[in-house]
Amino acid sequence: MSKRILCRCEDVTRAEFREAYAEGFTELESLKRYTGVSTGFCQGKGCLVESALELSSLRDVPPGDICLTNIRPPVEPVTFAELARLEPPPLLDDLKRTSAAAGPQRPDTGDET
Amino acid sequence: MIPLPAGPVPQRADAVVVGGGINGLAISVELARRGLRDIVVLEKAYLGSGSTGRCGGGIRQVWTTEENILLAKESVACYGSLAGELGLHTFFRQGGYLMVTEDAAQLETLRSAVALQNRCGVRSEFLQPRDCLKLVPQLNVSRLAGALFCPDDGTAYPFSVVWGYARAAQRLGVKVFIRTELVDVATTGERISGVRTSRGGISTPLLINCAGPWARTLAAKVGVSLPNRQERHEIMVSESYKPFLDPMVISISNGIYFSQSMRGELLGGIGDPGEPRWEDAGSFDTRSQLRFAARFARALIDSFPPAAGMRLMRQWAGLYDVTPDHRPILGGVPGLDGYHHLCGFSGHGFMLAPVAARRMARHILTGEADEIIASLSLDRFARGEIEVDAFVVG
Numbered sequence: 350m351s352k353r354i355l356c357r358c359e360d361v362t363r364a365e366f367r368e369a370y371a372e373g374f375t376e377l378e379s380l381k382r383y384t385g386v387s388t389g390f391c392q393g394k395g396c397l398v399e400s401a402l403e404l405s406s407l408r409d410v411p412p413g414d415i416c417l418t419n420i421r422p423p424v425e426p427v428t429f430a431e432l433a434r435l436e437p438p439p440l441l442d443d444l445k446r447t448s449a450a451a452g453p454q455r456p457d458t459g460d461e462t
Numbered sequence: 463m464i465p466l467p468a469g470p471v472p473q474r475a476d477a478v479v480v481g482g483g484i485n486g487l488a489i490s491v492e493l494a495r496r497g498l499r500d501i502v503v504l505e506k507a508y509l510g511s512g513s514t515g516r517c518g519g520g521i522r523q524v525w526t527t528e529e530n531i532l533l534a535k536e537s538v539a540c541y542g543s544l545a546g547e548l549g550l551h552t553f554f555r556q557g558g559y560l561m562v563t564e565d566a567a568q569l570e571t572l573r574s575a576v577a578l579q580n581r582c583g584v585r586s587e588f589l590q591p592r593d594c595l596k597l598v599p600q601l602n603v604s605r606l607a608g609a610l611f612c613p614d615d616g617t618a619y620p621f622s623v624v625w626g627y628a629r630a631a632q633r634l635g636v637k638v639f640i641r642t643e644l645v646d647v648a649t650t651g652e653r654i655s656g657v658r659t660s661r662g663g664i665s666t667p668l669l670i671n672c673a674g675p676w677a678r679t680l681a682a683k684v685g686v687s688l689p690n691r692q693e694r695h696e697i698m699v700s701e702s703y704k705p706f707l708d709p710m711v712i713s714i715s716n717g718i719y720f721s722q723s724m725r726g727e728l729l730g731g732i733g734d735p736g737e738p739r740w741e742d743a744g745s746f747d748t749r750s751q752l753r754f755a756a757r758f759a760r761a762l763i764d765s766f767p768p769a770a771g772m773r774l775m776r777q778w779a780g781l782y783d784v785t786p787d788h789r790p791i792l793g794g795v796p797g798l799d800g801y802h803h804l805c806g807f808s809g810h811g812f813m814l815a816p817v818a819a820r821r822m823a824r825h826i827l828t829g830e831a832d833e834i835i836a837s838l839s840l841d842r843f844a845r846g847e848i849e850v851d852a853f854v855v856g
Contacts, residue, residue: 427774432760437756440737
């Protein structure tokens with residue numbers, strides 16, 4: 350079995366990623382949560398693209414057809430002390446809508462943001 | 463898991479379950495175990511992509527209403543053996559729940575909750591602030607008025623539970639379709655007769671609404687009006703650390719909760735009274751905000767000072783499907799045969815689903831009355847029989 354590493358933070362090998370795919374985890378969203386790729390210190394900066402390329406080869410589709418996982422804040426881990434020094438900003442304006450009629454409708458794919 | 467089916471959906475099914483979260487997958491397993499064949503689960507995105515996969519994974523028995531306590535008690539017992547039943551590690555860990563308050567006016571609520579929980583067979587206890595230090599030595603107890611502790615409560619990893627149920631469902635012959643949307647529901651007279659999906663039509667006599675935040679939209683398709691609203695809640699994980707925190711700490715005065723996952727991350731969130739309550743799926747917006755990170759960090763350090771030097775690694779948001787009394791809606795509706803609710807869990811679906819699904823499957827297949835389902839049916843709102851659970855936090 351190949352020991353080639355796919356995700357260094359979470360120590361996930363390419364073989365483990367392939368094994369998960371064979372078990373039925375065929376999307377990056379599920380592969381991320383099952384294998385741990387992209388969930389460590391670097392939050393995918395080192396492995397998300399590599400994982401997507403690996404998945405495109407497993408599925409035999411062009412890399413552009415692979416849907417990436419959502420990139421979530423913060424860009425880098427931040428201490429709670431630094432965050433606590435911020436004055437909490439107000440709610441995003443878009444969130445104040447209480448019905449679709451009050452604003453533009455967002456695509457509802459179930460895995461946005 | 464077993465590779466999920468692709469292509470068109472079957473033309474007929476004994477039951478169609480809408481929602482590939484914990485409720486939908488659990489009820490499909492419970493129905494199949496009791497002998498129902500040809501069950502189809504429809505998930506519009508990926509398994510656990512709705513509320514289940516975004517939740518904090520807490521499983522607690524400390525509630526103020528009897529139905530919630532009794533369901534949760536069954537649930538804790540169920541989680542104890544679930545990994546073996548499903549064939550997948552659920553990362554269930556019983557570190558207990560430490561529920562604190564800074565508000566002396568809430569002490570009476572805590573004490574009467576403990577009394578009710580004890581009568582229901584839950585071994586929770588009332589604690590003085592200093593007693594909390596035995597459980598979490600670095601907790602800031604200086605402003606606490608009192609606390610409640612239940613040693614049997616705990617946490618599990620939501621995605622593992624979802625995948626375990628999906629795997630068990632597929633072993634039992636259930637067909638689980640992801641990336642498949644429910645478009646419309648057909649009724650004949652006062653009966654469910656079928657559904658139309660993005661992968662074709664299915665004729666079926668049984669439709670189970672496990673759509674979480676989308677349950678209200680689905681119910682509207684069969685002419686049923688749910689009183690549910692959808693609330694945004696944000697949550698985060700820190701980097702991983704060596705084990706330092708046994709229980710889930712939860713405050714009923716400022717709405718913060720935090721626990722340590724089995725990967726070592728601190729996982730937590732805090733309620734925000736400014737967050738919107740939505741009525742239709744078109745409004746849903748689960749983007750993250752700096753506002754949450756700043757508010758959570760302040761409250762966390764205040765409650766647990768050593769967290770100051772720890773680092774927030776990732777944050778996200780999810781939706782609670784909230785009912786007027788913060789208790790789920792179970793069972794059918796008069797005048798529409800074959801339609802059932804398993805929704806409205808108000809932020810507590812992950813902890814209650816395994817047993818709610820078990821009771822619902824028994825009720826649907828045998829028609830036997832179930833006291834808890836009867837008291838949680840939709841018509842309670844019309845009857846005005848509402849008792850709000852006071853311990854909704856987050």
